[in-house]
Amino acid sequence: MKQQIVALVGISGVGKTTFARQLAEDLPIQHLTAGTLIKMGSAIKSSDRDRLRLADIDENQQFLIEGFHQSRDLNKRYIIMDGHVVIHGPLGLEELSADIFEALNIDGMVHLSADPTRILEHRISDDKRDRPILSKQEIFEHQSRSIAVAKTMCRSLNVPLIEATNMDVKPVSSFILGLQ
Template structure:
Protein backbone atom coordinates (compact mmCIF):
# COMPACT_ATOMS: atom_id res chain seq x y z
CA UNK A 1 0.00 0.00 0.00
CA UNK A 2 1.32 3.40 -0.99
CA UNK A 3 0.26 5.99 1.53
CA UNK A 4 -1.52 8.96 -0.05
CA UNK A 5 -0.92 12.42 1.36
CA UNK A 6 -3.41 15.06 0.29
CA UNK A 7 -3.01 18.76 1.01
CA UNK A 8 -6.44 20.23 1.79
CA UNK A 9 -6.14 23.99 1.46
CA UNK A 10 -8.25 27.12 1.46
CA UNK A 11 -8.27 30.45 3.21
CA UNK A 12 -8.97 30.83 6.89
CA UNK A 13 -12.71 30.69 7.56
CA UNK A 14 -13.65 28.80 4.39
CA UNK A 15 -14.80 25.82 6.47
CA UNK A 16 -12.06 23.21 6.01
CA UNK A 17 -12.72 21.62 9.41
CA UNK A 18 -16.48 21.42 8.78
CA UNK A 19 -15.91 19.91 5.32
CA UNK A 20 -13.41 17.36 6.63
CA UNK A 21 -15.72 16.35 9.48
CA UNK A 22 -18.42 15.42 6.91
CA UNK A 23 -15.78 13.89 4.64
CA UNK A 24 -14.64 11.66 7.52
CA UNK A 25 -18.10 10.10 7.65
CA UNK A 26 -17.48 8.73 4.13
CA UNK A 27 -13.78 7.96 4.08
CA UNK A 28 -11.22 7.00 6.72
CA UNK A 29 -8.13 9.19 6.88
CA UNK A 30 -5.64 10.69 9.29
CA UNK A 31 -6.38 14.41 9.70
CA UNK A 32 -3.51 16.72 10.58
CA UNK A 33 -3.52 20.50 10.57
CA UNK A 34 -0.63 22.72 9.62
CA UNK A 35 -0.92 24.80 12.78
CA UNK A 36 -0.92 21.81 15.11
CA UNK A 37 2.02 20.22 13.29
CA UNK A 38 4.04 23.40 13.69
CA UNK A 39 3.03 23.75 17.35
CA UNK A 40 3.88 20.09 18.06
CA UNK A 41 7.34 20.47 16.56
CA UNK A 42 8.05 23.72 18.36
CA UNK A 43 9.80 23.09 21.64
CA UNK A 44 8.18 26.03 23.39
CA UNK A 45 5.10 27.73 22.02
CA UNK A 46 4.49 30.99 23.79
CA UNK A 47 1.57 32.09 21.62
CA UNK A 48 -1.62 30.40 20.54
CA UNK A 49 -1.93 28.42 17.32
CA UNK A 50 -3.46 31.35 15.43
CA UNK A 51 -0.48 33.52 16.35
CA UNK A 52 1.85 31.19 14.44
CA UNK A 53 1.04 33.18 11.28
CA UNK A 54 3.06 36.05 12.76
CA UNK A 55 6.13 33.90 13.45
CA UNK A 56 9.08 33.46 11.12
CA UNK A 57 7.62 31.80 8.01
CA UNK A 58 10.74 29.83 7.08
CA UNK A 59 11.02 28.44 10.61
CA UNK A 60 7.33 27.53 10.63
CA UNK A 61 7.64 25.64 7.35
CA UNK A 62 10.62 23.68 8.66
CA UNK A 63 8.62 22.92 11.82
CA UNK A 64 5.61 21.86 9.70
CA UNK A 65 7.73 19.27 7.90
CA UNK A 66 9.25 18.08 11.19
CA UNK A 67 5.83 17.94 12.87
CA UNK A 68 4.40 15.98 9.94
CA UNK A 69 7.15 13.38 10.24
CA UNK A 70 6.37 13.05 13.96
CA UNK A 71 2.58 12.83 13.54
CA UNK A 72 2.41 10.67 10.42
CA UNK A 73 0.59 7.40 11.05
CA UNK A 74 2.41 4.73 9.03
CA UNK A 75 -0.78 2.64 8.98
CA UNK A 76 -3.05 5.34 7.53
CA UNK A 77 -3.86 4.84 3.85
CA UNK A 78 -4.77 8.50 3.44
CA UNK A 79 -3.39 11.47 5.34
CA UNK A 80 -5.05 14.82 4.85
CA UNK A 81 -2.91 17.80 5.78
CA UNK A 82 -5.29 20.70 6.40
CA UNK A 83 -3.51 23.99 5.89
CA UNK A 84 -2.79 26.98 3.71
CA UNK A 85 -0.78 27.74 0.58
CA UNK A 86 -0.88 31.47 1.32
CA UNK A 87 -0.32 32.87 4.81
CA UNK A 88 -2.05 36.09 5.86
CA UNK A 89 -0.10 37.82 8.60
CA UNK A 90 -2.50 40.78 8.72
CA UNK A 91 -0.23 42.94 6.58
CA UNK A 92 0.46 40.85 3.49
CA UNK A 93 -0.15 37.49 1.86
CA UNK A 94 2.91 35.27 1.65
CA UNK A 95 3.07 32.22 -0.61
CA UNK A 96 4.30 28.92 0.81
CA UNK A 97 7.01 27.26 -1.27
CA UNK A 98 6.14 24.17 -3.27
CA UNK A 99 9.21 22.59 -1.61
CA UNK A 100 7.17 22.21 1.60
CA UNK A 101 4.51 20.16 -0.19
CA UNK A 102 7.19 18.15 -1.97
CA UNK A 103 8.85 17.36 1.38
CA UNK A 104 5.48 16.11 2.70
CA UNK A 105 5.19 13.84 -0.37
CA UNK A 106 1.81 15.34 -1.28
CA UNK A 107 0.18 13.46 -4.17
CA UNK A 108 -2.85 15.75 -4.64
CA UNK A 109 -3.91 19.22 -3.64
CA UNK A 110 -7.53 20.18 -2.93
CA UNK A 111 -8.52 23.84 -2.66
CA UNK A 112 -11.77 24.43 -0.75
CA UNK A 113 -13.69 27.54 -1.78
CA UNK A 114 -16.82 29.34 -0.63
CA UNK A 115 -18.61 32.59 -1.27
CA UNK A 116 -16.53 35.36 0.36
CA UNK A 117 -19.61 36.65 2.21
CA UNK A 118 -19.97 33.22 3.82
CA UNK A 119 -16.26 33.23 4.73
CA UNK A 120 -16.65 36.66 6.37
CA UNK A 121 -19.66 35.38 8.33
CA UNK A 122 -17.76 32.24 9.39
CA UNK A 123 -14.88 34.37 10.66
CA UNK A 124 -17.20 36.70 12.55
CA UNK A 125 -19.05 33.80 14.25
CA UNK A 126 -15.90 31.93 15.27
CA UNK A 127 -14.84 33.71 18.45
CA UNK A 128 -12.49 30.85 19.40
CA UNK A 129 -10.08 31.91 16.64
CA UNK A 130 -8.04 35.08 16.24
CA UNK A 131 -8.20 36.03 12.57
CA UNK A 132 -8.15 39.36 10.77
CA UNK A 133 -11.63 40.66 9.93
CA UNK A 134 -11.97 41.54 6.23
CA UNK A 135 -14.75 42.56 3.89
CA UNK A 136 -15.89 40.05 1.24
CA UNK A 137 -14.01 41.84 -1.56
CA UNK A 138 -10.68 41.42 0.23
CA UNK A 139 -11.52 37.79 1.05
CA UNK A 140 -12.33 37.17 -2.64
CA UNK A 141 -8.89 38.50 -3.57
CA UNK A 142 -7.25 36.31 -0.91
CA UNK A 143 -9.19 33.24 -2.11
CA UNK A 144 -8.28 33.94 -5.76
CA UNK A 145 -4.60 34.30 -4.87
CA UNK A 146 -4.74 31.10 -2.78
CA UNK A 147 -6.35 29.16 -5.67
CA UNK A 148 -3.81 30.43 -8.19
CA UNK A 149 -0.90 29.54 -5.93
CA UNK A 150 -2.36 26.10 -5.11
CA UNK A 151 -2.66 25.40 -8.84
CA UNK A 152 0.91 26.60 -9.36
CA UNK A 153 2.17 24.22 -6.65
CA UNK A 154 0.25 21.31 -8.19
CA UNK A 155 1.70 22.09 -11.62
CA UNK A 156 5.26 22.38 -10.25
CA UNK A 157 4.95 19.04 -8.46
CA UNK A 158 2.93 17.42 -11.27
CA UNK A 159 0.22 16.27 -8.87
CA UNK A 160 -3.56 16.28 -9.00
CA UNK A 161 -5.39 19.53 -8.31
CA UNK A 162 -9.06 19.84 -7.36
CA UNK A 163 -11.27 22.77 -6.48
CA UNK A 164 -14.01 21.81 -4.02
CA UNK A 165 -17.01 23.50 -2.46
CA UNK A 166 -19.09 22.37 0.49
CA UNK A 167 -21.38 20.57 -1.97
CA UNK A 168 -18.55 18.27 -3.09
CA UNK A 169 -18.04 16.09 0.01
CA UNK A 170 -19.40 12.84 -1.52
CA UNK A 171 -17.81 13.48 -4.90
CA UNK A 172 -14.38 14.11 -3.37
CA UNK A 173 -14.68 11.01 -1.16
CA UNK A 174 -15.42 8.90 -4.25
CA UNK A 175 -12.56 10.53 -6.14
CA UNK A 176 -9.98 10.10 -3.39
CA UNK A 177 -11.22 6.79 -1.97
CA UNK A 178 -9.41 3.48 -2.34
CA UNK A 179 -8.01 2.81 -5.78
CA UNK A 180 -8.29 -0.60 -7.48
CA UNK A 181 -4.53 -1.15 -7.03
CA UNK A 182 -4.63 -0.59 -3.22
Protein backbone atom coordinates in the same frame (compact mmCIF):
# COMPACT_ATOMS: atom_id res chain seq x y z
CA MET B 1 -0.53 -0.48 0.71
CA LYS B 2 0.65 2.87 -0.61
CA GLN B 3 -0.41 5.65 1.68
CA GLN B 4 -2.13 8.56 -0.08
CA ILE B 5 -1.30 12.02 1.22
CA VAL B 6 -3.66 14.81 0.24
CA ALA B 7 -3.22 18.50 1.02
CA LEU B 8 -6.56 20.14 1.86
CA VAL B 9 -5.94 23.86 1.39
CA GLY B 10 -7.93 27.06 1.45
CA ILE B 11 -7.98 30.32 3.32
CA SER B 12 -8.60 30.60 7.04
CA GLY B 13 -12.28 30.33 7.85
CA VAL B 14 -13.32 28.44 4.71
CA GLY B 15 -14.19 25.29 6.66
CA LYS B 16 -11.29 22.90 6.03
CA THR B 17 -11.52 21.19 9.42
CA THR B 18 -15.29 20.68 9.13
CA PHE B 19 -14.83 19.38 5.58
CA ALA B 20 -12.15 16.92 6.75
CA ARG B 21 -14.54 15.65 9.43
CA GLN B 22 -17.15 15.04 6.73
CA LEU B 23 -14.55 13.23 4.60
CA ALA B 24 -13.80 10.99 7.57
CA GLU B 25 -17.38 9.73 7.36
CA ASP B 26 -16.59 8.37 3.85
CA LEU B 27 -12.92 7.43 4.12
CA PRO B 28 -10.58 6.04 6.80
CA ILE B 29 -8.41 9.15 7.08
CA GLN B 30 -5.95 10.63 9.49
CA HIS B 31 -6.60 14.36 9.63
CA LEU B 32 -3.62 16.57 10.47
CA THR B 33 -3.75 20.35 10.68
CA ALA B 34 -0.85 22.64 9.86
CA GLY B 35 -1.43 24.82 12.92
CA THR B 36 -1.30 21.87 15.30
CA LEU B 37 1.83 20.46 13.69
CA ILE B 38 3.59 23.83 13.74
CA LYS B 39 2.67 24.33 17.40
CA MET B 40 4.28 20.99 18.26
CA GLY B 41 7.70 22.33 17.32
CA SER B 42 7.34 25.96 18.30
CA ALA B 43 7.11 27.80 21.57
CA ILE B 44 3.65 29.11 20.67
CA LYS B 45 1.07 28.23 23.33
CA SER B 46 -2.05 26.35 22.31
CA SER B 47 -4.20 29.41 22.94
CA ASP B 48 -1.99 31.49 20.60
CA ARG B 49 -2.51 29.30 17.50
CA ASP B 50 -3.61 32.21 15.32
CA ARG B 51 -0.42 34.11 16.13
CA LEU B 52 1.50 31.53 14.06
CA ARG B 53 0.80 33.60 10.94
CA LEU B 54 2.81 36.42 12.53
CA ALA B 55 5.87 34.25 13.23
CA ASP B 56 8.72 33.38 10.87
CA ILE B 57 7.05 31.57 7.96
CA ASP B 58 10.09 29.53 6.92
CA GLU B 59 10.67 28.34 10.49
CA ASN B 60 6.98 27.48 10.85
CA GLN B 61 7.08 25.41 7.68
CA GLN B 62 10.06 23.43 8.99
CA PHE B 63 8.04 22.74 12.16
CA LEU B 64 5.14 21.68 9.94
CA ILE B 65 7.26 19.21 7.95
CA GLU B 66 8.88 17.74 11.06
CA GLY B 67 5.55 17.51 12.88
CA PHE B 68 3.93 15.85 9.88
CA HIS B 69 6.56 13.13 9.68
CA GLN B 70 6.37 12.54 13.44
CA SER B 71 2.57 12.49 13.59
CA ARG B 72 1.47 10.63 10.50
CA ASP B 73 0.03 7.21 11.13
CA LEU B 74 1.71 4.77 8.74
CA ASN B 75 -1.23 2.39 9.23
CA LYS B 76 -3.76 4.84 7.78
CA ARG B 77 -4.45 4.56 4.06
CA TYR B 78 -5.28 8.26 3.64
CA ILE B 79 -3.68 11.28 5.29
CA ILE B 80 -5.43 14.63 4.94
CA MET B 81 -3.07 17.53 5.67
CA ASP B 82 -5.18 20.64 6.28
CA GLY B 83 -3.30 23.88 5.65
CA HIS B 84 -2.70 26.88 3.44
CA VAL B 85 -0.84 27.86 0.29
CA VAL B 86 -1.26 31.60 0.95
CA ILE B 87 -1.43 33.09 4.43
CA HIS B 88 -2.31 36.53 5.66
CA GLY B 89 0.94 37.34 7.44
CA PRO B 90 2.46 40.48 8.89
CA LEU B 91 3.48 41.62 5.39
CA GLY B 92 0.09 40.95 3.83
CA LEU B 93 -0.60 37.91 1.67
CA GLU B 94 2.38 35.57 1.57
CA GLU B 95 2.68 32.51 -0.65
CA LEU B 96 4.13 29.32 0.75
CA SER B 97 6.69 27.36 -1.22
CA ALA B 98 5.80 24.25 -3.20
CA ASP B 99 8.88 22.74 -1.52
CA ILE B 100 6.80 22.29 1.64
CA PHE B 101 4.25 20.12 -0.14
CA GLU B 102 7.02 18.27 -1.93
CA ALA B 103 8.60 17.47 1.47
CA LEU B 104 5.22 16.12 2.60
CA ASN B 105 5.21 13.95 -0.55
CA ILE B 106 1.60 14.81 -1.41
CA ASP B 107 -0.25 12.75 -4.00
CA GLY B 108 -2.91 15.38 -4.66
CA MET B 109 -4.41 18.63 -3.48
CA VAL B 110 -7.95 19.77 -2.73
CA HIS B 111 -8.59 23.51 -2.71
CA LEU B 112 -11.66 24.35 -0.64
CA SER B 113 -13.46 27.58 -1.48
CA ALA B 114 -16.58 29.33 -0.23
CA ASP B 115 -18.53 32.50 -0.78
CA PRO B 116 -16.56 35.39 0.79
CA THR B 117 -19.67 36.44 2.75
CA ARG B 118 -19.85 32.99 4.38
CA ILE B 119 -16.11 33.08 5.20
CA LEU B 120 -16.46 36.55 6.74
CA GLU B 121 -19.46 35.44 8.80
CA HIS B 122 -17.55 32.38 9.99
CA ARG B 123 -14.52 34.45 10.98
CA ILE B 124 -16.68 36.92 12.89
CA SER B 125 -18.71 34.25 14.70
CA ASP B 126 -15.78 32.00 15.65
CA ASP B 127 -14.81 33.36 19.05
CA LYS B 128 -12.24 30.58 19.57
CA ARG B 129 -9.98 31.97 16.87
CA ASP B 130 -8.22 35.29 16.34
CA ARG B 131 -8.27 35.63 12.57
CA PRO B 132 -7.94 38.94 10.79
CA ILE B 133 -11.36 40.37 9.92
CA LEU B 134 -11.09 41.39 6.31
CA SER B 135 -13.59 42.91 3.91
CA LYS B 136 -15.47 40.64 1.51
CA GLN B 137 -13.30 42.03 -1.28
CA GLU B 138 -10.09 41.23 0.61
CA ILE B 139 -11.35 37.71 1.31
CA PHE B 140 -12.24 37.31 -2.37
CA GLU B 141 -8.74 38.45 -3.39
CA HIS B 142 -7.07 36.17 -0.82
CA GLN B 143 -9.12 33.19 -1.97
CA SER B 144 -8.49 33.94 -5.68
CA ARG B 145 -4.76 34.13 -5.04
CA SER B 146 -4.89 30.90 -3.03
CA ILE B 147 -6.56 29.08 -5.94
CA ALA B 148 -4.00 30.44 -8.41
CA VAL B 149 -1.08 29.43 -6.17
CA ALA B 150 -2.56 25.94 -5.65
CA LYS B 151 -2.81 25.48 -9.43
CA THR B 152 0.78 26.60 -9.94
CA MET B 153 2.04 24.35 -7.13
CA CYS B 154 0.24 21.30 -8.44
CA ARG B 155 1.61 21.85 -11.95
CA SER B 156 5.12 22.21 -10.56
CA LEU B 157 4.75 19.10 -8.35
CA ASN B 158 2.94 17.16 -11.09
CA VAL B 159 0.06 16.23 -8.78
CA PRO B 160 -3.67 16.55 -9.45
CA LEU B 161 -5.80 19.32 -7.99
CA ILE B 162 -9.54 19.42 -7.41
CA GLU B 163 -11.34 22.62 -6.53
CA ALA B 164 -14.23 22.05 -4.15
CA THR B 165 -16.80 23.71 -1.96
CA ASN B 166 -18.08 22.45 1.37
CA MET B 167 -20.86 20.67 -0.56
CA ASP B 168 -18.43 18.51 -2.58
CA VAL B 169 -17.58 15.74 -0.09
CA LYS B 170 -18.55 12.86 -2.43
CA PRO B 171 -16.59 14.18 -5.45
CA VAL B 172 -13.55 14.80 -3.23
CA SER B 173 -13.85 11.30 -1.75
CA SER B 174 -13.88 9.92 -5.31
CA PHE B 175 -10.87 12.08 -6.20
CA ILE B 176 -8.92 10.73 -3.21
CA LEU B 177 -9.91 7.12 -3.95
CA GLY B 178 -8.70 7.61 -7.53
CA LEU B 179 -5.19 8.73 -6.55
CA GLN B 180 -2.41 6.27 -7.33
